[in-house]
Amino acid sequence: MGLSKPTAGAARSDDPYLPTHGNGGYRVEHYELDIDYKLAANRLTGRAVLTAVAGAPLSRFSLDLSAFRVPRVLVDGEPAKFSHRGGKLRVTPARPVEGRFTVEVRYVGNPTPVSSRWGDVGWDELTDGALVASQPVGAPSWFPCNDHPSDKATYRIAVTTAAPYTVAATGVLTARRRSAGTRTWVYELAAPTASYLVSVQIGRYDEVVLAAGPVPQVALLPARLRKNAARDLGRHPAIMTTLEGFFGPYPFADYQIVVTDDELDVPIEAQGMSIFGANHVDGRRTHERLVVHELAHQWFGNSLTIADWRHIWLNEGFATYAEWLWSEASGGRGVTAHARQWHAHLVAKPADLVLADPGPARMFDERVYKRGALALHALRGRIGDDRFFALLRDWAARYRHATVTTAQFVQLAGRHADEDLTAFFTAWLHRPALPGIAVEGD
Template identity: 60%
Template sequence: MSVAPSDSRHSYFPERGNDGYWVEHYDLALDYRVGANRLRATATVSAFATRSLVSFALDLDRLRVTAVLVDGVPARFAHTGGKLRVTPIRTLHEGTLFTVEIRYGGNPRPAPSRWGGLGWDQLTDGVIVASQPTGAPSWFPCNDQPCDKATYRISVTTASPYEVVANGRLTARRRGASTTTWVYEQAEPTATYLASVQIGRYQAVEVPGAVPQRLLFPPRFAARARYDLARQGLMAELFTELFGPYPFGSYTVVVVDDELDIPVEAQGMSIFGRNHMDGRRGEERLVAHELAHQWFGNSLTLEGWREIWLHEGFAAYAEWLWSEASGGETADVLAERWHRRLARLPQDFPLADPGARRLFDDRVYKRGALTVHALRRTLGDAAFFPMLREWTATYQHGAVTTDRFTRLAGRYAVAPLEGFFTAWLYTERLPALPAALG
């Protein structure tokens, strides 16, 4: 279910997102030629008008639009500056459910950003989609704001030697003379930046369990990938115990035959580079981190990007919880070490509003994890973990804010937490850690 947008959502990326409607569903039909990097597509967007609309806009980068229909009737449109502006023949009144069909295509390219290209990108032999935070318009027209979550149907037709992975459940696979059409359906509401398509020459392995897993990797990396990912089932059991039920029907991991700076997060899916699979579990903390995002980031999605600590702080803390449970260093030891390290670094932003340029600063991740651990020490495990499970249950598949989290946490405390959260979330200076639990 979409969540009403807030005034804060545009503060970091004012060029992304549009007012006046919520999207309920995206139906994307993509025909893609890998070698030529050529996309021909139709997007059907089902939306709900939150006010009367003479016109409206969608986010779409440099692809060429050939036709737009609103409720089946051709509409006027203009496509400039990353915005597709649509004027239907009649006003869409508040409360109206309407559909927009956009026919478009071209050579998709990543959207430029301060972090490099985002969105649809060519691999050596295939495609990766890595859209966080603003890359979704590189491959489909959308309302690119994280709080407007929708369901998806994604159909991809491409050459038959390639495996195609998208969000949700594979509901059809139709093989033609030289191409195959793959159809995926994502029933749980999904933010635009978490919608994804992966195309490559992969070996696919199904791993049963309480959380069914699908692993895809280049055949030559099979042994390394299977070993490095072998403990994901145990991680899922741990996180289900600590955070609450896994929020989706299954979990897919794709290992691409290219090196990636960092793994890529998508809903129900994570993507790793070949450099993250060394056959020795040398990057296992990242495996835990990406799995934890299925709770913190994918099911519970920030309402505005200033809330990034609610994703990265909890996922980074999940690394420490996995270390603790799997015989490695305890969360207490890791917290003390990282507190000493952060104390020696600049302390020049509040965690709850780090600014767009620091969105993926490692200090946000680690101070976020420290904040979660400090709260655990303050509440005690008997209150902390039930609080987390209520958090994930209350806002499952919804949008979250720092204020909602602090109010919920306050109900589990024996003393007011206003001073605690002011120090950890809204003050630049790093606070001292509370005393360790006995």
């Protein structure tokens, strides 16, 4: 038998919503990111080493990377030919790669967010610092990657910046060293993570310990917001315990909350981290539901990551339902009252969205969030509390740190229900008309 002829990896993914993000022919196992960031100049100098595995011999492959200057690319330690345009770094190694291989990319420039139909996402400047908000396509704004949610990898992230600033990144802080006016922060992220969930936050932040354990929980925030945060985040350990009761053990080593000194339109989700604006911390718990929502994403979105963006209701519907569960558990409005309110709201909306496939323009439509939560509440009413919560815990445990699809959830729900739920899920997930829901009592 002759040797198989090397092929070129596709410079696109098979995601029907975002085919230009992600690349074919390989998977990344690990990223080593070393970043030097000059705040005043918004200047990023980076070195990324990717350890990847090719499914078949590759003569060429590509990475997602925004408009940086790339002086050098090495593949398995040898210089490689490359071109960089249109957000793609196309690499031709000196010899075809097969099995496990490494790619080293040196890059430098002024990071800017990626423009998308959902606004500008990725690395962005703050008034006095920087943040990363990558969902869904912003990761290439600051490092070369295979930018698709299904390609989850481990990370080591080292960021060097001016010494007065705190750097928070996804993962566990393993080292911190100071030299000549700068400080380097090193984070290790051992759990497999999608590129859009990797984050760096830079600012003049105080650290507030919310809980020392069993899950360490800290908040990083401007000193001026400490008093407001003491109230707004004061129940966070109780929220963590409550969600663990519903969903099973928290899936990561620790949890960080970052509050920027700037206002943000919406909170930002990252693995083991959530980011809020100063406007979300008002000292009156006005936005506590958002705190719950972002924490719930650690189970649904981060540990269980959707295989492609069609399945986004598995992130947002579950996180919204968590808001309702906490509301009831903390003595607020009951879950059924929330369901009644939102069912009445959605039934007045156009019946033109299919929950299991909303389309790229509607990935973040309010109806994906609220109808997703209503579908879960309807399922709970159909199969009963014991089976419903056993299903949620099994779902979170069975696919821990993996990727998931709507079909997998439907199949697992059928096992727990011990009945045929085809008609139920067809109505809720695959038909635009909003089904009725039993909402008697609270």
